[in-house]
Amino acid sequence: QERSLWLKHIEAVYEIVDKLKEKHPNVLFEACASGGGRIDLGMLTHFDDFWTSDNTDAYDRLFIQNSYSHIYPIKAMRAWVTDCPNFLSKRVIPMEFRFDSSMMGTLGVGCNLLKLSEEELNICKEKIAKYKEIRHIVQDGKFYRLQGNLVDNDYHIFEYVNKDEALLFVFLPQSKVGHRFTTIKLRGLDENKDYKFNLFGQDIVKSGRYLMNHGLTVKLEGDYASLVLYIKEV
Numbered sequence: 001q002e003r004s005l006w007l008k009h010i011e012a013v014y015e016i017v018d019k020l021k022e023k024h025p026n027v028l029f030e031a032c033a034s035g036g037g038r039i040d041l042g043m044l045t046h047f048d049d050f051w052t053s054d055n056t057d058a059y060d061r062l063f064i065q066n067s068y069s070h071i072y073p074i075k076a077m078r079a080w081v082t083d084c085p086n087f088l089s090k091r092v093i094p095m096e097f098r099f100d101s102s103m104m105g106t107l108g109v110g111c112n113l114l115k116l117s118e119e120e121l122n123i124c125k126e127k128i129a130k131y132k133e134i135r136h137i138v139q140d141g142k143f144y145r146l147q148g149n150l151v152d153n154d155y156h157i158f159e160y161v162n163k164d165e166a167l168l169f170v171f172l173p174q175s176k177v178g179h180r181f182t183t184i185k186l187r188g189l190d191e192n193k194d195y196k197f198n199l200f201g202q203d204i205v206k207s208g209r210y211l212m213n214h215g216l217t218v219k220l221e222g223d224y225a226s227l228v229l230y231i232k233e234v
Contacts, residue, residue, distance in 0.1 A: 144187045
């Protein structure tokens with residue numbers, strides 16, 4: 001009888017959401033959240049996206065979003081930029097890193113805009129404009145979890161590929177002693193096509209075969225460094 005009660009509860013939630021969506025077809029409904037055990041494939045058939053976690057710390061989110069991506073679609077993963085110090089971790093992370101981490105899902109901004117500096121507001125404008133240009137790759141593309149070739153720095157590397165476009169996200173939360181570069185072998189490209197991109201101010205054209213077998217050499221410096229690289233088929 002107790003198990004039946006929980007089943008009926010979930011069925012009631014489904015029914016309520018379905019009726020609301022029928023009444024308001026232009027409204028997106030978001031399920032909340034992982035901490036409450038409400039992210040599952042059943043919910044995904046009724047809700048449009050998920051509030052991934054109340055932990056919005058941009059560094060922690062690299063792990064949370066990575067784990068989420070093994071089961072659920074990126075398009076349904078809400079990812080917010082929030083204020084620092086983070087209310088849970090008390091960690092202070094640069095806004096560019098916070099945005100780049102959140103741009104790996106469906107980007108949202110949960111900062112108190114009235115308390116942001118002019119510089120921070122300009123970063124918000126630039127990053128939001130950039131996300132609007134690339135969100136079709138993030139939300140509709142294929143997602144890859146990549147690894148660098150060295151273990152002496154903890155790079156977090158992810159790739160999205162949508163038709164003739166790709167995005168490479170690289171994060172270095174902390175530089176270690178003896179900090180060196182990492183070589184990243186991309187995936188999902190056409191080995192017989194050429195791809196162009198601008199890496200650290202230099203325009204580069206390489207074949208898909210080169211990028212997937214030899215790879216790109218990237219070196220980020222400092223703490224909470226990040227890179228979002230747009231790659232386009234020539």
